Amino acid sequence: MVEIDVPMWAARLQALRRGRLWSRQELGRRLADVADDATRERLPAPETLTWTIQLWEAGERRPDEWQTELLCRAFDVDEEELFVGDAAGTTLWHYLTGIPLVSGMFTPDEEERIGRAIETPKRADEATVSYFKAILDAYTRTDLRPADVIHLLRPVFSGIEEFHRDASSLVRRALLLLAAENAELISRMHHEAGDPDGALAWSDEAIRDAREAADTLLEAYALAQRGGLSDTAGTPGQLVDLAVAARERVSLPPLVDALSRHHEAQGYALAGDLDMCRRRLEESAQSLAEPGYDPHYRFDCSAEAHNTLCAGCLVDLGQARSAIEILEHESLRAPSSYAAAYVMARMAHAYADAHEREQSAETARQALAMARQTGAVRALRELARIHLPRQRARGMYATL
Numbered sequence: 001m002v003e004i005d006v007p008m009w010a011a012r013l014q015a016l017r018r019g020r021l022w023s024r025q026e027l028g029r030r031l032a033d034v035a036d037d038a039t040r041e042r043l044p045a046p047e048t049l050t051w052t053i054q055l056w057e058a059g060e061r062r063p064d065e066w067q068t069e070l071l072c073r074a075f076d077v078d079e080e081e082l083f084v085g086d087a088a089g090t091t092l093w094h095y096l097t098g099i100p101l102v103s104g105m106f107t108p109d110e111e112e113r114i115g116r117a118i119e120t121p122k123r124a125d126e127a128t129v130s131y132f133k134a135i136l137d138a139y140t141r142t143d144l145r146p147a148d149v150i151h152l153l154r155p156v157f158s159g160i161e162e163f164h165r166d167a168s169s170l171v172r173r174a175l176l177l178l179a180a181e182n183a184e185l186i187s188r189m190h191h192e193a194g195d196p197d198g199a200l201a202w203s204d205e206a207i208r209d210a211r212e213a214a215d216t217l218l219e220a221y222a223l224a225q226r227g228g229l230s231d232t233a234g235t236p237g238q239l240v241d242l243a244v245a246a247r248e249r250v251s252l253p254p255l256v257d258a259l260s261r262h263h264e265a266q267g268y269a270l271a272g273d274l275d276m277c278r279r280r281l282e283e284s285a286q287s288l289a290e291p292g293y294d295p296h297y298r299f300d301c302s303a304e305a306h307n308t309l310c311a312g313c314l315v316d317l318g319q320a321r322s323a324i325e326i327l328e329h330e331s332l333r334a335p336s337s338y339a340a341a342y343v344m345a346r347m348a349h350a351y352a353d354a355h356e357r358e359q360s361a362e363t364a365r366q367a368l369a370m371a372r373q374t375g376a377v378r379a380l381r382e383l384a385r386i387h388l389p390r391q392r393a394r395g396m397y398a399t400l
Contacts, residue, residue: 010059011095019100034073098155142337145375146192180209194377220249227263239267258287269313320353338376345382
């Protein structure tokens with residue numbers, strides 16, 4: 001067995017924390033939350049507690065009995081599970097690969113089976129595919145910070161890539177398709193995190209894997225999604241070309257067709273072509289209403305997403321008041337997320353263009369707070385595009 005330079009319990013503590021997307025500071029806050037009055041008084045200051053957690057994960061200090069109890073409460077596990085017990089092999093490969101470990105997601109037998117396959121990728125089978133698919137499903141959530149999702153899914157992608165090189169032909173293709181979906185999701189997270197170069201690089205990876213798997217539908221989907229990475233001024237023609245290319249690859253199911261026409265409408269809006277924008281939005285709405293199978297790709301092409309995109313097109317076309325009517329309705333229903341932060345930033349933009357300056361400034365402040373909370377860099381960049389009188393915008397811009 002491969003040896004590591006920390007005790008197995010320390011490796012498991014780190015793997016559990018990373019699987020929950022908690023920083024050491026966040027784990028410290030959660031320890032304080034689950035403490036009772038007596039143990040809360042024994043906890044050190046937050047900075048010292050963060051340093052203590054680092055020492056635990058390095059194996060340089062073992063938690064005391066009362067600290068162990070707080071860790072078990074925070075992770076919702078018993079002491080045996082936290083300090084490894086029979087799961088040493090599972091802990092080892094999670095620690096070494098960075099693939100997230102979430103207690104209770106899989107049975108010990110399932111974890112052990114994947115661990116054996118990691119040691120010998122030729123053992124990969126349909127259960128291996130299902131394992132990685134379950135991980136992707138668990139972390140495809142808009143309430144997570146995009147940068148955190150990127151950090152978590154990169155090792156998952158590496159694990160899938162390692163498997164498909166040596167897997168049997170049938171399993172290899174399934175893993176390739178999963179790798180393409182994973183890469184496309186990472187691409188969108190880079191887009192939300194304000195990294196356009198990273199977004200395009202991962203989009204290229206998604207398209208390559210889809211082509212290698214000879215799945216024209218997935219390739220067309222990846223092309224359509226790539227159009228969504230070009231939603232800033234200066235690239236309207238690229239949006240249109242990518243959307244058209246997606247539809248030319250293969251006959252698209254209604255939801256993917258709607259996605260393609262969404263992004264084409266964005267391109268026309270940025271180009272100032274009102275008639276073509278309206279035409280593509282109407283066609284997109286028609287596709288959404290058509291019956292058809294769901295390809296189960298990880299994207300949102302709901303009526304709500306369609307309405308938000310329509311409003312964004314109206315903002316780009318200079319029809320701010322019409323956009324406000326749509327965005328006000330959508331923002332009332334949206335939970336806090338990076339997507340909701342972007343919607344609110346667009347709404348602040350629309351208010352500014354409609355000369356409702358007080359409303360724009362207040363909405364921008366709310367969007368700024370949500371964008372910071374959710375890591376929505378794209379929303380921050382949208383806020384930076386707003387033009388308000390200096391005295392009203394000074395406080396907002398100073399914090400961007």
